[in-house]
Amino acid sequence: MNADIKRERENATFDIEKMTHILDGSPEKTKRRREIESLVFNDPDFDEEDPNFLSRSERYDQAVRKSAQMILKMREFGIADPEEIYHYKSMAKGTLQEALGLHFVMFLPTLNSQCDAQQAEKWLPLAESYQAVGTYAQTELGHGTHLRGLETTSTYDPATQEFVLNSPTVSSIKWWPGGLGKSSNHAIVLAQLHTLGRCHGLHAFIVPIRDMETHQPLPGIVVGDIGPKFGFNEVDNGFLKLENVRVPRENMLMKYAKVEPDGVYVKPPSDKLTYGTMVFVRSMIVGESYRALAKACTIAIRYSAVRHQSELRPGEPEPQIMDYQTQQYKLFPLLASAYAFAFVGQYMTQTYHRISGDISQGDFSQLPELHALSAGLKAFTTWEANFGIEVCRMSCGGHGYSRSSALPDIYVEFTPTCTYEGENTVMMLQTARYLVKSFRQARAGQRLSGIVSYLNEPQDRRLQPQAAGARPALVDVNDLSSLVAVYRLRAAALVEMAAKNIQQELQRRASQEEAWNNSAIDLVRASDAHCHYVVVKIFTEKLAEVRDPAVHSVLSTLALLYALNGITRNSGDFLLAGLLSVPQVLQISVRIKELLSQLRLNAVSLVDAFDIHDKKLNSVLGRYDGNVYEHMFQWARRSPLNATEVHDSFHKYLKPLRSKL
């Protein structure tokens, strides 16, 4: 092991293993996760070429092979619990994606939840035995987040008792679904349902797209891969153009809405039923923000302990780059964010399970809050992690730009989370809608509960801009609960400001919609402040659960850094609302520097606690043993361009060039 990184570990002030248990949830969970992971990293069938050395087609081929392999192995090992499946797969996939991902994440669950009994009997066995490999075709060339705008049509023909599906325009071509291009032989197609001359909006249809034996596209189906992307190149995201494709009436998913044989449409009992999945997926993405940022921090911080550069003190050896204050300032706040998001992810999962318990008993009362929370936190954490991964990459200098660092892969595979499952700005505005609505309810005298209860506070506690005064003195910048309060007041101030802005716009203009759009910048800011408050609050509350004093101490330092750094980055907000005074903001800057040097000692151990196996990380810079340069050299020698000493292009172009001059 590299001597520097060894010394870093020896200097840790806390028990790394105990921290890992907290991040996993319990010692048992850590143990079980490692058992599952070891099934992959001890399995020679998962030894494979670095996908960075493969062509697109080889990369896809490797991913399909791995998908098939995972299915067989998990059956062999009896891995069936969703959490265990997650660990097994994420070890096998590393930073990359699964070719058949949508079959598991969308096709099977949709069949499960939206088939009636007869349909379930037919389709589930086909899907579970991979006779039917499926995907979920919703997004079109012209429409993403705005579902009502989707153009694909499914028109019922009572004469034959079939639906006729069509892509009436270029912009209606289905676009993006994972596994649609080459892998799937079925798709659940979302289309506008027309029957007896009326349109009943979006419904789901099972559409066979390829022959189950030959895998050739069926008549009327134009299907293929949408071409290379920033990342996800191991996945065949696809297009699907439907030309008078007929499917039997029974292929409409009919657990809720129905079309009778004669074409009569029967409405679903409630439209809140599909709401739950969306909320669940967004909650999961918060956890992904943690995991992606944790990977990036692991790589950048370990490398910063190994890399020596320049000089701090004349005549002394070159320092580790982690000794530079600017490097600490880039990385340690992100490390704090990774920890924060880990706990927010845990909170979201717990909340989801609690509330879905209520929902299954018919109590939808908490769904709007959960919906607003999951939308906002999905946007907040993915934006922050997205930005942070790139900071980590650039903090590794040139070597971060090499694919061998894994940082480019982590970024390109993570960045779509800002767009999919609800575009982030749209998500922030959805949360804002809930906040403004709650604010108005509170103003109308209604008593709010839950996470927005701070909007209840009497007017004199919600500070007006400029109406500061005595308050700032009350804030203790070293006390987390005091900081939670100040974040809460900032959120309240910004929600109020956005709501007032809408009011002013309404007084000037005609429509609600214009007033909303003309306040959108303020609304996004308000949502952002709300989410920021929630994250600081959850992180602070988590500390109360931690018994071990050494672990508690270092986690408190991280939480304090998270909270104070958020204040300096948004100091204008806190000053504008009169929540902090100028000397307090200056004091916070000083305090942040102290926290950075306190964390310096534990930085490597704090990323070790994420416990990301080298095989999963797949980064020469982030290796546990710190032996960076040797492995970078070994990796490079395997580059396909080095397969021959002299590349053909020399004979084709460079040598002939001389004679032409």
Added chain:
Amino acid sequence: MNADIKRERENATFDIEKMTHILDGSPEKTKRRREIESLVFNDPDFDEEDPNFLSRSERYDQAVRKSAQMILKMREFGIADPEEIYHYKSMAKGTLQEALGLHFVMFLPTLNSQCDAQQAEKWLPLAESYQAVGTYAQTELGHGTHLRGLETTSTYDPATQEFVLNSPTVSSIKWWPGGLGKSSNHAIVLAQLHTLGRCHGLHAFIVPIRDMETHQPLPGIVVGDIGPKFGFNEVDNGFLKLENVRVPRENMLMKYAKVEPDGVYVKPPSDKLTYGTMVFVRSMIVGESYRALAKACTIAIRYSAVRHQSELRPGEPEPQIMDYQTQQYKLFPLLASAYAFAFVGQYMTQTYHRISGDISQGDFSQLPELHALSAGLKAFTTWEANFGIEVCRMSCGGHGYSRSSALPDIYVEFTPTCTYEGENTVMMLQTARYLVKSFRQARAGQRLSGIVSYLNEPQDRRLQPQAAGARPALVDVNDLSSLVAVYRLRAAALVEMAAKNIQQELQRRASQEEAWNNSAIDLVRASDAHCHYVVVKIFTEKLAEVRDPAVHSVLSTLALLYALNGITRNSGDFLLAGLLSVPQVLQISVRIKELLSQLRLNAVSLVDAFDIHDKKLNSVLGRYDGNVYEHMFQWARRSPLNATEVHDSFHKYLKPLRSKL
């Protein structure tokens, strides 16, 4: 042409062509640029497959072919002026890189500037006829920006009158030079010169690395490609390990320093001589920040005019996404930055030429200021553009993630500018060093001139934190010269704060170096504020040159948006220093929204004025005609995964899987 984008153009309030002339420098320059560009886009030899559909090796092959082709064509057309070469090449390259880039940018210029007469006679004809294809090998696995740390050795052997070059450690392997891996047969190697038992620091040596006929690596040379990267995959960035490689004494570049045949070392007359190139390259990068951001804005803004989504007013057709305030707030400040950086780029080129005139007459007095300015503005503009390109990409939703948008390519090819030619944080600290030094000189009573003269201002005009009061009332947030002043005061305040911080650290601790490092966060902030002030100032001054009232009007709106947006993004600084009051900051937020809706009308025309040819842009989303979806579909069908209807992986893995379950 798409009807929406046509209407946008009809609504323009200014003459696009006149704006293009301003961006190019003059109508003549626009005309000549277009003539040069048309040589490429009318040339069938440059019609080629989208590199996104190629493997790494094919991509490199294509780039070498193009390099050879460009050399021949430019000779044919007599293109020899550096600016014309730039236009020709950048049209041919699009967003990608040149395989032999370093031959032109570093190998030839270094030979030109550092060969003595005899060396020039030998090497220049070889290099100009491409018998010798070369690169510049400086960076090593273990060292980048800190040149003194480089480990490669070149030891003079008087017995044979040769230098013996070695890579003594793994970390000393040369790493990253473009064209080193496969293309070059020579490298200028930077190595620590040892002679007669003493080390004389870094010097440059011409090292043959491949046989000029067979292109096989020479004895003692281990050379190859460093493997795939985030971008630059058409370039063979390489490694070079030297094992007792002997070159004749005459292969040391000896225009300045020399080693006599007996091994006696002769010092160079001045070490400022190599300074100029570095400053020039950094100035050029500022121009690249403009061009990259202009490309990204062109794509995102045109697409935002074509894309319709969701609803603003119930019952009305879906609006163009550019009608959303949040979309305007993402894109228009970046559009303003692109214009700002265009003018900063022009300013840097002019300043460089002015000052290099002085230097050639032996007057080095302005070099430190130029050095500080180019370092800081390189970092400031590349960071901003880097961040901005990704905002543009994500503002295009899912489609921005497709390689067909060109946005991923623009990002990955641009982002290295934050690292190469001086890592950005190091650059900011170099600028800070100059600022602090100037501040101390001013305090010591010296009269500063040039761009830092604001540090001369009497103490009562440099506002202390909290010492606000009457001042804020003096700022007119609608007046650019008033805003320039407020940016200047912010820079002065932050430079002063950083300098004081160093002072306080010195009082507490022993060394200058520690005090510097413990103030590094503040120093970077001070540099950033200084650069921000310079950009606002240059943009404002540019307006004075613009005669056409309509063009002047829209440019003023952009400049005002640039200045005001910078204030809201850093409102804490302005409030802390007492430069603006709370009501002023709130007023600025309102004003920004007004400016956004003013710019809405001209947004497409403002990106049209960048005049980036479709062929250079290579983006289906950014097409001039706005026919996005049709071309996206056509592009996707050419994806290599669509070469066969059924991918082999179906037969290899998916079909067999069924029988195993």
